[in-house]
Amino acid sequence: MPEVTRRRLLVGGAAGAALLPLGWTAVARAGSAAPAEVRAAGDLALWYDEPAGTEWLRALPIGNGRLGAMVFGNVDTERLQLNEDTVWAGGPYDSSNTRGAAALPEIRRRVFADQWTSAQDLINQTMMGTPGGQLAYQTVGDLRLAFGSASGATQYHRTLDLTTAIATTTYVLNGVRHQREVFASAPDQVIVVRLTADRAGAISFSGTLAGPLRTTTSSPGGATIALDGISGTMEGVTGSVRFLALAEAVVTGGSVASSGGTLRVSGATSVTLLVSIGSSYVDYRTVNGDYQGIARSRLTAARAIAYDQLRSRHVADYQALFGRVTIELGRTAAADQPTDVRIAQHATVNDPQFSALLFQFGRYLLISSSRPGTQPANLQGIWNDSPSPQWDSKYTLNANLPMNYWPADSTNLAECYQPVFAMIKELAVSGARTAQVQYGAGGWVTHHNTDAWRGTSVVDGALWGMWQTGGAWLATLIWDHYRFTGDLGFLRAHYPAMKGAAQFFLDTLVTDPARGYLVTNPSNSPELPHHANASVCAGPTMDNQILRDLFDAVDQAGDLLGADQEFRTRVRAARDRLPPMRVGSRGNIQEWLADWVETEPNHRHVSHLYGLHPSNQITKRGTPQLHQAARRTLELRGDDGTGWSLAWKINYWARLEDGARARKLLGDLVRTDRLAPNMFDLHPPFQIDGNFGATSGIAEMLLQSHNGELHLLPALPAAWPTGRVTGLRGRGGYTVGLSWSAGHADELLITADRDGAVKLRAQLFTGAFTVVDLTDGATTAVTRLEADSVQLSARAGHTYRAARPGVSPSPSASSSPSASASPSPSSAGARAAYAVTSSWSGGFQAEVTVTAGATAIRGWTVSWTFPGGQAISQVWNGTHTQSGPNVTVTNAAYNGALAPGAATSFGLIASVTGANEPPTSITVTTS
Numbered sequence: 001m002p003e004v005t006r007r008r009l010l011v012g013g014a015a016g017a018a019l020l021p022l023g024w025t026a027v028a029r030a031g032s033a034a035p036a037e038v039r040a041a042g043d044l045a046l047w048y049d050e051p052a053g054t055e056w057l058r059a060l061p062i063g064n065g066r067l068g069a070m071v072f073g074n075v076d077t078e079r080l081q082l083n084e085d086t087v088w089a090g091g092p093y094d095s096s097n098t099r100g101a102a103a104l105p106e107i108r109r110r111v112f113a114d115q116w117t118s119a120q121d122l123i124n125q126t127m128m129g130t131p132g133g134q135l136a137y138q139t140v141g142d143l144r145l146a147f148g149s150a151s152g153a154t155q156y157h158r159t160l161d162l163t164t165a166i167a168t169t170t171y172v173l174n175g176v177r178h179q180r181e182v183f184a185s186a187p188d189q190v191i192v193v194r195l196t197a198d199r200a201g202a203i204s205f206s207g208t209l210a211g212p213l214r215t216t217t218s219s220p221g222g223a224t225i226a227l228d229g230i231s232g233t234m235e236g237v238t239g240s241v242r243f244l245a246l247a248e249a250v251v252t253g254g255s256v257a258s259s260g261g262t263l264r265v266s267g268a269t270s271v272t273l274l275v276s277i278g279s280s281y282v283d284y285r286t287v288n289g290d291y292q293g294i295a296r297s298r299l300t301a302a303r304a305i306a307y308d309q310l311r312s313r314h315v316a317d318y319q320a321l322f323g324r325v326t327i328e329l330g331r332t333a334a335a336d337q338p339t340d341v342r343i344a345q346h347a348t349v350n351d352p353q354f355s356a357l358l359f360q361f362g363r364y365l366l367i368s369s370s371r372p373g374t375q376p377a378n379l380q381g382i383w384n385d386s387p388s389p390q391w392d393s394k395y396t397l398n399a400n401l402p403m404n405y406w407p408a409d410s411t412n413l414a415e416c417y418q419p420v421f422a423m424i425k426e427l428a429v430s431g432a433r434t435a436q437v438q439y440g441a442g443g444w445v446t447h448h449n450t451d452a453w454r455g456t457s458v459v460d461g462a463l464w465g466m467w468q469t470g471g472a473w474l475a476t477l478i479w480d481h482y483r484f485t486g487d488l489g490f491l492r493a494h495y496p497a498m499k500g501a502a503q504f505f506l507d508t509l510v511t512d513p514a515r516g517y518l519v520t521n522p523s524n525s526p527e528l529p530h531h532a533n534a535s536v537c538a539g540p541t542m543d544n545q546i547l548r549d550l551f552d553a554v555d556q557a558g559d560l561l562g563a564d565q566e567f568r569t570r571v572r573a574a575r576d577r578l579p580p581m582r583v584g585s586r587g588n589i590q591e592w593l594a595d596w597v598e599t600e601p602n603h604r605h606v607s608h609l610y611g612l613h614p615s616n617q618i619t620k621r622g623t624p625q626l627h628q629a630a631r632r633t634l635e636l637r638g639d640d641g642t643g644w645s646l647a648w649k650i651n652y653w654a655r656l657e658d659g660a661r662a663r664k665l666l667g668d669l670v671r672t673d674r675l676a677p678n679m680f681d682l683h684p685p686f687q688i689d690g691n692f693g694a695t696s697g698i699a700e701m702l703l704q705s706h707n708g709e710l711h712l713l714p715a716l717p718a719a720w721p722t723g724r725v726t727g728l729r730g731r732g733g734y735t736v737g738l739s740w741s742a743g744h745a746d747e748l749l750i751t752a753d754r755d756g757a758v759k760l761r762a763q764l765f766t767g768a769f770t771v772v773d774l775t776d777g778a779t780t781a782v783t784r785l786e787a788d789s790v791q792l793s794a795r796a797g798h799t800y801r802a803a804r805p806g807v808s809p810s811p812s813a814s815s816s817p818s819a820s821a822s823p824s825p826s827s828a829g830a831r832a833a834y835a836v837t838s839s840w841s842g843g844f845q846a847e848v849t850v851t852a853g854a855t856a857i858r859g860w861t862v863s864w865t866f867p868g869g870q871a872i873s874q875v876w877n878g879t880h881t882q883s884g885p886n887v888t889v890t891n892a893a894y895n896g897a898l899a900p901g902a903a904t905s906f907g908l909i910a911s912v913t914g915a916n917e918p919p920t921s922i923t924v925t926t927s
């Protein structure tokens with residue numbers, strides 16, 4: 001039965017996509033020009049000259065990590081489809097199947113005896129989770145604002161400005177220009193809709209909330225409407241996440257009233273509509289949170305803040321993340337067409353700026369769907385209009401969830417990664433039970449999916465779900481993140497999850513009787529049958545690659561932390577007994593232990609190239625034969641694929657250092673069957689992994705750092721002859737900027753977090769070049785390593801510029817701390833190598849900017865003293881203690897290292913009830 005369900009899902013259409021025909025069309029507008037505000041945003045905006053109508057895939061996504069909305073921009077009835085990231089079907093459940101462990105010896109015997117389908121039968125009887133499928137992420141519902149007839153509206157356009165994270169709709173109706181701005185504020189935890197008109201008293205509408213779950217609507221106040229609901233029951237697990245959505249109108253001019261769940265605004269000149277949603281989800285085991293209190297307190301706090309302040313706090317918060325990376329790939333007249341037209345004609349029109357837009361859209365989506373303290377971005381980020389979305393809009397671990405976070409570090413959004421590490425910590429607990437009862441093993445395990453309840457068992461049927469290395473892959477992300485940040489505190493905090501993941505495999509790997517290697521059994525090479533209806537096997541190549549990474553990571557992390565000598569000896573011994581990668585009879589990387597030919601030659605999963613990307617076990621210079629075989633593997637599998645499959649292949653071709661092919665695949669992704677009008681990637685249906693994978697792929701084309709060196713412009717395509725990028729991050733702790741023209745690098749800018757030798761590889765070094773330390777102006781000596789690579793000794797916080805002679809310097813990557821505001825902050829510890837700025841408007845925001853040139857700071861604490869010692873109602877993303885007038889926040893937001901240099905800033909917010917007076921002092925202490 002679960003297998004049937006699974007198949008249905010694989011061929012089924014999307015609820016959200018249903019209204020939009022696959023292969024939708026859009027025709028170029030004659031004489032079209034991008035709106036002025038789009039040009040002002042450097043073309044980093046999506047824009048359209050028509051409303052979304054009823055099509056969700058034309059609506060524009062906004063989000064603050066927790067709250068999301070799709071904005072339709074209709075003139076007659078505005079629709080905001082609302083999400084809150086913890087509204088999931090069901091409630092806490094124990095997924096482990098207690099029959100598993102007893103059946104395991106027989107399952108393994110059948111696998112080793114090549115009786116794969118009968119092994120699968122036994123797995124389906126004994127290893128499937130309870131329930132056998134996981135639970136769905138669900139929609140809260142819709143806020144609708146009915147304005148009346150749209151007839152006669154002119155000068156319509158709507159935009160999503162990626163530089164401000166604000167969706168704007170403008171039009172002229174009956175001689176009045178109307179404008180709506182919508183954004184989701186992370187500092188203030190509300191969605192804000194601002195309606196204005198250029199004639200006094202011109203705004204009238206009625207507003208309602210409704211949703212497909214079990215809900216009731218009401219009018220709890222004279223200007224407020226409410227939707228109170230509970231998540232759905234699914235797979236026999238009773239729905240138990242309660243939520244409350246509130247929408248309140250604050251009007252200038254005119255009047256507002258609310259009754260029977262309908263809000264009526266008449267004759268207003270401007271309206272600020274605040275949407276607040278609270279959920280009772282506390283964590284995967286607890287659902288008794290004060291959801292009404294949360295919804296109300298966020299609303300109350302936001303109401304006390306003027307619109308301009310709400311907006312500027314939102315923009316500042318967002319830009320602190322988004323602004324870290326800039327990219328320019330050149331602009332053509334193609335950018336003067338609406339975004340949907342650009343997608344529709346991408347194959348035939350030269351439009352390099354679209355790649356820059358797609359790259360930044362991925363960063364926008366990550367900032368908007370994943371923030372410290374929120375749930376990780378799921379298959380749809382946080383945007384889902386259905387109670388029963390495709391694949392439950394959950395977390396698929398065998399490709400999709402890791403892909404979502406590939407751009408997190410490389411595109412300088414390390415903080416956005418935090419929810420994944422929080423989830424891994426929880427999976428290490430729920431997965432320990434699955435390890436125990438299904439394998440009789442220590443440590444923890446997760447299979448190919450998980451959900452808000454941190455289900456870790458086998459789901460969907462053996463053919464898909466019997467894959468053991470979901471947790472192992474997740475654990476390697478901890479190490480990879482550490483390689484970017486160098487944050488030992490982070491590594492120490494998450495090392496237990498790495499160790500637990502390794503422990504499971506020390507306890508469960510078995511010796512392959514035919515070959516003597518240590519292998520997983522049972523497992524699969526994700527979702528691909530090697531014989532008819534049989535995917536289950538022992539020791540698939542992807543498992544071996546993941547486990548090599550995991551064991552290496554645990555060994556090195558334990559070494560750095562001075563932990564677990566004896567355990568690490570065992571880890572190394574197991575690592576050395578894993579099957580090596582092999583070149584198969586077709587010149588390809590062998591996908592299984594035996595040289596089987598896949599049953600579906602063009603299957604979307606190319607899992608056995610995990611070693612090429614994201615891992616570094618297959619490299620051009622380290623393992624040339626395997627590198628060649630990886631290319632052959634991709635040729636055999638073909639370029640076609642689902643959205644995320646194409647996106648992974650962009651990353652693969654970038655690692656093959658083939659810029660032309662990577663760009664070709666990027667083009668394949670920008671087609672109407674793979675990209676919706678709103679730029680959401682289509683599996684189809686919509687799946688956000690393709691967006692994130694594309695952003696990661698573009699970053700990999702410009703900078704790679706997986707191989708102990710920074711490789712600059714490793715896969716630059718001819719389609720981007722001239723360009724510039726700043727703020728990319730490389731492993732080892734480097735911020736990288738570079739510019740090029742006529743396909744050749746002009747200038748490279750490298751800023752180091754820490755002292756140490758850095759290897760640079762770039763074509764630039766094959767000709768004449770100079771290297772200067774921009775921080776102290778000194779010429780920097782380099783050691784030549786190869787024709788195209790050099791090494792230099794970098795000092796923490798210094799920026800090094802390598803350039804062709806005669807290239808004039810661009811502005812350096814470093815930025816100076818922003819101006820301070822009242823109250824005057826003070827700082828202590830860590831050589832005061834940072835500036836603190838603050839602002840106050842009913843809540844309090846501190847931003848810490850590490851001075852360029854300083855050492856990274858970590859483990860920081862912020863203390864405030866408030867007059868009168870009023871109670872703090874909430875602290876955004878931090879743990880706070882209060883003692884009289886003194887409030888101390890630790891673990892604020894993401895407690896990772898704050899790297900020095902360009903645009904490294906950080907904020908936290910507290911809202912204060914009562915007197916609402918600003919703090920009299922602020923102190924930042926670092927350890």
Ligand code: FUC
Binds near residue numbers: 391
């Ligand atoms: C994996 C993939 C599918 C889809 C689903 C959510 O199972 O094989 O293509 O992406 O996850």
